Amino acid sequence: MTLPHTATAPDDLPPGKTAHRTDLSDGHAVVVAIEAYADGGESNLDGPVEDAVGMMRWLTMKGMPRDRITLLASPLEKNKGKFAEFADISYRPADRETIRTVFRRELKALPGDSLWVYWAGHGVQMRGNRWGLLYPSTVGDDLSGAGVDNLVTLLRTSHLPPQRVRRATVIIDACRSAQPSRRHAKTADAEDLTNENQSNFERQVFLMRASHAGVEAKNRGGSGLFTTTLLDVLEKLSPAGAEIDLDAAWLAVCERFEELRASGDTPQVPTAYRLNWDEQEDEFDPRRVLAADIGTALGTSLVRVTRAVLATSGASADRVALRLCDLLGIRQPDGACDVGANDLVSWALTRPHGVPTLRHVLSTEPGGALDDELWKTVRAEGCDRWLLGREYDELLELLLGEEESVHKLFADTARDVVGLVLDSDRPADVVDQLEAVTPAPGGLPVLLRTVEHSAALLMPQPLADALRDWSRNRAKRLGAESALEERRAAAEAAAQRLSSAAGPATAIVDCVQIRLSGPDADARRTYQVWTSGAFGTEMLDLDDTPKGLAAVESDLDTILSRHARPGLTRVEFFLADGDLELPVHRWRIGAEDPVDRSLGVDFDVVVRCAEYRDKNEDRWRQRWSKVGTAATRELHELSGQSWDKPKVYAELQTYENAPGVVFSGTPAADRAGVLTVCVFGGVPVVIWHGGAEQDDVREQLEWLLADRRLADVPAVLRRLRAECDTEDDHPGRHLALLWDNPERPLPRPLVLAAPATTLQVPPRRSGT
Numbered sequence: 001m002t003l004p005h006t007a008t009a010p011d012d013l014p015p016g017k018t019a020h021r022t023d024l025s026d027g028h029a030v031v032v033a034i035e036a037y038a039d040g041g042e043s044n045l046d047g048p049v050e051d052a053v054g055m056m057r058w059l060t061m062k063g064m065p066r067d068r069i070t071l072l073a074s075p076l077e078k079n080k081g082k083f084a085e086f087a088d089i090s091y092r093p094a095d096r097e098t099i100r101t102v103f104r105r106e107l108k109a110l111p112g113d114s115l116w117v118y119w120a121g122h123g124v125q126m127r128g129n130r131w132g133l134l135y136p137s138t139v140g141d142d143l144s145g146a147g148v149d150n151l152v153t154l155l156r157t158s159h160l161p162p163q164r165v166r167r168a169t170v171i172i173d174a175c176r177s178a179q180p181s182r183r184h185a186k187t188a189d190a191e192d193l194t195n196e197n198q199s200n201f202e203r204q205v206f207l208m209r210a211s212h213a214g215v216e217a218k219n220r221g222g223s224g225l226f227t228t229t230l231l232d233v234l235e236k237l238s239p240a241g242a243e244i245d246l247d248a249a250w251l252a253v254c255e256r257f258e259e260l261r262a263s264g265d266t267p268q269v270p271t272a273y274r275l276n277w278d279e280q281e282d283e284f285d286p287r288r289v290l291a292a293d294i295g296t297a298l299g300t301s302l303v304r305v306t307r308a309v310l311a312t313s314g315a316s317a318d319r320v321a322l323r324l325c326d327l328l329g330i331r332q333p334d335g336a337c338d339v340g341a342n343d344l345v346s347w348a349l350t351r352p353h354g355v356p357t358l359r360h361v362l363s364t365e366p367g368g369a370l371d372d373e374l375w376k377t378v379r380a381e382g383c384d385r386w387l388l389g390r391e392y393d394e395l396l397e398l399l400l401g402e403e404e405s406v407h408k409l410f411a412d413t414a415r416d417v418v419g420l421v422l423d424s425d426r427p428a429d430v431v432d433q434l435e436a437v438t439p440a441p442g443g444l445p446v447l448l449r450t451v452e453h454s455a456a457l458l459m460p461q462p463l464a465d466a467l468r469d470w471s472r473n474r475a476k477r478l479g480a481e482s483a484l485e486e487r488r489a490a491a492e493a494a495a496q497r498l499s500s501a502a503g504p505a506t507a508i509v510d511c512v513q514i515r516l517s518g519p520d521a522d523a524r525r526t527y528q529v530w531t532s533g534a535f536g537t538e539m540l541d542l543d544d545t546p547k548g549l550a551a552v553e554s555d556l557d558t559i560l561s562r563h564a565r566p567g568l569t570r571v572e573f574f575l576a577d578g579d580l581e582l583p584v585h586r587w588r589i590g591a592e593d594p595v596d597r598s599l600g601v602d603f604d605v606v607v608r609c610a611e612y613r614d615k616n617e618d619r620w621r622q623r624w625s626k627v628g629t630a631a632t633r634e635l636h637e638l639s640g641q642s643w644d645k646p647k648v649y650a651e652l653q654t655y656e657n658a659p660g661v662v663f664s665g666t667p668a669a670d671r672a673g674v675l676t677v678c679v680f681g682g683v684p685v686v687i688w689h690g691g692a693e694q695d696d697v698r699e700q701l702e703w704l705l706a707d708r709r710l711a712d713v714p715a716v717l718r719r720l721r722a723e724c725d726t727e728d729d730h731p732g733r734h735l736a737l738l739w740d741n742p743e744r745p746l747p748r749p750l751v752l753a754a755p756a757t758t759l760q761v762p763p764r765r766s767g768t
Contacts, residue, residue: 023062023063023064023240023241024059024062024063024064024114024116024244025063025064025065026111026112026113026114027059027064027068027112027113027114027115027116028064028068028069028070028110028111028112028114028115028116029055029056029059029064029068029069029070029115029116029117029118030070030072030102030103030107030115030116030117030118031052031055031056031069031070031071031072031073031118032052032072032073032094032099032117032118032119032120032121033048033049033051033052033071033072033073033074033075033094033120033121034048034073034074034094034120034121034122034134034135034136035047035048035049035073035074035075035076035079035121036074036075036076036077036136037074037122037134037136037137037138037139038136038137038138038139039138039139039140043122043138044076045121045122045219046076046079046219046222047120047219047222047223047224048073048075048120048121048173048224049073049075049076049079049080049082049083050079050082050222050223051118051120051173051223051224051227051228052071052073052118052120053082053083053085053086054223054227054228054231055118055171055227055231056069056071056086056089057085058231058234058235059116061235061239061240062238062240062244063240064116066086066088066089067089068111068112069086069089070102070106071083071086071089071090071091071092072091072092072093072094072098072099072102073091073092073093073094074093074094074095074136093136094121094135094136095135095136095137096135096137096144096191099135099146099193100193103151103154103159103193103194104154104159104193104194105159107159107160108158108159108160108161109161110160110161110164110165111164112164112165113164113165113166113167114165114166114167114168114169115155115160115165115167115168115169116168116169116170116171117151117155117168117169117170117171118171118173119133119170119171119172119173119174120173120174120224120227121133121134121174122134122138122145122174122175123145123148123172123174123175123176123177123217124143124145124175124176124177125176125177126143126145126147126188126189126190127188127189127190130147130148130149130189130190131147131148131149131176131190132144132145132146132147132148132190132191133145133146133147133148133151133172133174142188143188144188144191145190145191146190146191146193147189147190147191147192147193148172148190148207148209149190150190150191150192150193150194151170151193152170152205152207152273152275153194153198154193154194154196155168155170155203155205156198156199156200156201156203156205156275157194157196157197157198157199157200158196158199158200159194159196160200160203165203166202166203166204167203167204167205167206168203168204168205168206169205169206169208169246170205170206170207170208171208171227171230172207172208172209172210173210173217173224173226173227174210174217175210175211175216175217176209176210176211176212176216176217177216201276202276203275203276204274204275204276205273205274205275205276206246206272206273206274206275207272207273207274207275208230208250208253208270208272209270209271209272209273210224210225210226210227210268210270211226211268211269211270211271212268212269212270212271216268217268218266218268225260225266225268226253226268226270229253229256229257230249230253233249233252233253233256234249237249237252250272253270254270257269257270299345299346299349302345302348302349302355302358303341303342303345306341306344306345306358306362307341309362309365310341310362317340317341317344319365320344320361320362320365321343321344321347323361324344324347324348324357324358324361325347326390327357327360327361327388327389327390328347328348328353328354328357328388328389328390344358345358353385353387353388353389353391353392354389355385356385356386356387356388357388357389360388360477385435385436386435386445386478387435387447387474391470391473391474392431392435394470395427395431395451395470396427396428396431398463398466398467398470399427399431400427402463404425406458406463407425407426407427408425409454409457409458410425410427410430410450410454411424411425411426411427411430412425413450413453413454413457414430414433414434414450415562415563417446417449417450417453431447434446434447434450435447443480443483444475444480444483444484444487445474445478445480448471448474448475448480448484448487449487449491451467451468451470451471452467452468452471452484452487452488452491453491453494453495454467455467455468455471455491456488456491456492456494456495457495459495468488471484472484510532510568510569510570511531511532511569511570511571511572511744512529512530512531512532512540512559512560512563512564512569512570512571512572513529513530513531513532513572513574513744513746514527514528514529514530514556514571514572514573514574515527515528515529515574515610515746516552516573516574516575516576516579516582516584517576518576518578518579519579520546522546523548523549524546524547524548525546525547525549525552526543526544526545526546526547527541527542527543527552527555527556528541528542528543529541529542529556529559531563532744540559540563541555541559543555549582553587553588554591556587556589556599557587557588557589557590557591560589560599560603561589561592561593564602564603566602566603567602567603567718569603569604570603570604570605570606570714571599571603571604571605571606572606572607572608572739572744573605573606573607573608574607574608574609574610574746575607575608575609576609576611577609577611577612577672577675577676577679578672580607580609580672580675580676580679580738581671581672581675581690581736582607583690583734583736584599584605584607585598585599585600585605585721585736586598586599586600586733587599589602597725598721598725600717600718600721600722600725601718601721601722601725602718603718604714604715604717604718605718605721605737606714606737606738606739607736607737607738607739608738608739608740608741608746609675609679609738609740610746611679612676612679612680613679613682613740613742615680615682616680616681616682617682617742618682619656619681619682620682620683620684620740620742621742622656622682623656623657623658623659623660623682623683623684623685624659624684624740624741624742624743626657626659627659627660627684627685627710627711628711630659630709630710631707631708631709631710632704632705632706632707632708632709632710632713633705633707634658634659634710635658635659635660635661635662635685635687635705635710636652636655636658636660636661636662637661637662637663638651638661638662638663638674639651640663640665640666643666643667643670643673643674645673645674645676645677648673648674648677648678649677649680649681652677652678652681652683653681659684659685659710660683660684660685660686660687660710661678661683661685661686661687662686662687662688662701662705663686663687663688663689664688664689664697664698664701665689665697666688666689671688671690674688675688675738678738679738679740683738684738684739684740684741684742685710685713685737685738685739685740686737686738687701687704687705687713687735687736687737687738688735688736689701689731689734689735689736690734690735690736691731691733691734697731700720700731700732700735701735703720704716704717704720704735713737713739714737714739717735717737720732720735721733721735
């Protein structure tokens with residue numbers, strides 16, 4: 001049968017594969033190793049030289065002549081001797097001038113049919129979130145470095161011999177760290193090595209990166225963890241005399257790192273990018289290579305389900321093939337060919353968004369609705385893809401055709417409307433993250449919500465109409481047209497409150513809500529985070545992996561630094577009944593800032609309880625209705641004659657008109673019980689002292705409860721917390737506040753699942 005069109009491959013390169021010649025005798029390499037930086041001290045890096053030597057050792061083992069290796073290095077003094085093994089390869093300094101000379105000029109006279117580029121050193125996310133590889137001259141905030149994306153562009157320009165080099169392999173072992181916002185604002189642009197347009201679109205590029213955006217690349221034992229792993233894989237899979245298969249090698253590297261992440265050894269996720277493989281460029285997901293073999297578990301399941309649907313529904317395989325290829329944006333096979341289930345599955349597995357597209361085509365064939373139960377048997381990693389191939393491409397084409405200001409508006413809208421934590425404004429990155437987070441079945445996917453809000457902010461530009469047409473068509477396919485119309489109206493109303501000329505406002509989040517689970521047997525907890533503001537309440541983060549409190553505290557520091565405004569945003573902790581005494585207002589923030597401080601110094605921190613409220617909801621709401629106009633003197637102070645729970649409850653009901661209560665001097669063993677009774681009894685405001693009793697607690701309480709508006713207490717308490725943050729024994733550090741507004745309930749958690757299907761779909765990643 002005739003397959004969809006694929007690229008014509010060189011004689012030694014089978015279509016769709018990265019395996020090629022068994023040796024590198026006609027290849028060339030540029031190896032860059034930077035350890036010593038102008039800052040010195042902590043800026044220096046111990047490891048790139050060892051990694052560069054290991055890479056040169058493998059290249060020469062594969063037959064690359066030593067005189068075809070260009071070595072640029074800025075080693076630490078103690079590591080200079082490690083180059084002794086390659087004493088015949090004299091290295092030049094890896095400074096800016098030499099690097100530009102090599103890549104811009106010397107590559108033009110390059111011999112060989114392939115080029116290998118290896119770079120080890122420091123890397124950061126620079127202005128515009130472009131990844132920059134730092135030059136040795138970097139000092140303090142004066143960061144200067146070469147842009148990785150532009151380096152890839154250079155490899156397809158006239159800087160390389162147009163007829164000689166058919167393939168370039170690039171390996172970058174450097175961090176892609178996101179910087180603190182204050183430092184990031186001072187960062188320069190990543191430097192372009194070329195301003196030339198790409199002219200050799202046939203040249204294939206395979207780019208391997210040590211980590212995903214925003215994360216450090218780890219060193220271990222004086223070597224880069226990524227380089228060590230990659231070389232170990234290459235040496236085992238591609239020894240002398242064996243072909244070099246980058247697909248297989250990359251799959252093995254990713255499997256190794258999955259094991260390392262599972263054991264907690266590293267958070268980094270190596271990534272790869274392929275250019276001109278099968279006439280396309282893509283963020284290379286090794287699972288697609290694994291899945292491309294229909295003999296795998298996923299492939300076998302898909303073939304079985306596809307055959308069953310075709311046989312039961314009577315659908316024409318040829319017609320399904322035509323529709324599938326059209327929606328995937330690939331050349332249609334010969335209509336006269338005898339298409340089978342194996343062919344359909346093979347095309348779906350090797351294309352971005354191919355599996356959900358195949359499911360859609362089959363389910364919309366006459367009688368195809370009966371496939372739902374069958375599809376429940378299909379299991380694959382990453383239940384987060386629901387767009388069809390062409391739908392995804394159309395949205396990216398709309399966004400990529402616009403200026404960077406539109407890209408930023410779309411990303412900022414995702415941050416504000418949905419509360420996504422984004423390290424990049426690139427449309428592909430934003431769309432991928434939005435597509436992976438959807439509401440419960442029946443709701444509107446957050447991707448469509450973001451598109452609608454972006455369109456409202458862009459009105460009356462032509463792009464707004466195009467975005468609205470795109471989202472309407474997606475909603476129609478999902479059966480969510482009414483939900484889309486409601487969101488469109490909300491988006492228009494929100495846009496009226498904001499200045500469309502300035503883009504999404506940065507000061508629209510007035511509350512962050514955090515639900516913290518009770519402890520498990522190992523004292524670990526899970527959490528969910530929401531924001532509330534001009535766009536309503538939106539899910540910000542969900543972590544269902546139990547963690548210790550220190551890890552949760554660190555995560556929340558990062559989240560609040562991006563989404564909360566000191567002095568303006570209230571932080572509400574929804575705690576389990578037994579956790580109400582957690583000193584969350586004393587949790588530390590500012591790990592990336594010059595000043596480490598307590599959470600309660602920057603924010604009005606209050607605790608809430610989601611338990612028991614249905615028992616006395618009417619009394620809870622009645623008491624809360626008084627909070628807005630009440631004075632602090634109207635709070636009832638528990639007598640403390642007995643902390644027995646029945647007596648406390650009876651006292652609360654005696655003072656049922658009080659908007660809240662205050663107590664101190666409670667034995668530590670009784671405090672949790674008193675708080676439970678207050679919540680159960682419908683009390684919305686509780687102020688108490690949680691530490692050991694001190695002589696001047698009464699003085700602090702009297703100052704806090706001086707004749708003032710009750711509504712001002714959270715802000716006043718924040719100022720008191722700021723005053724005593726550096727004094728461990730100050731009684732004000734132990735004052736806590738329950739502030740439980742029934743009009744702002746705990747939102748429902750999002751369900752991380754694709755709409756109307758249990759199908760798990762391999763994730764799509766695009767771009768460099």
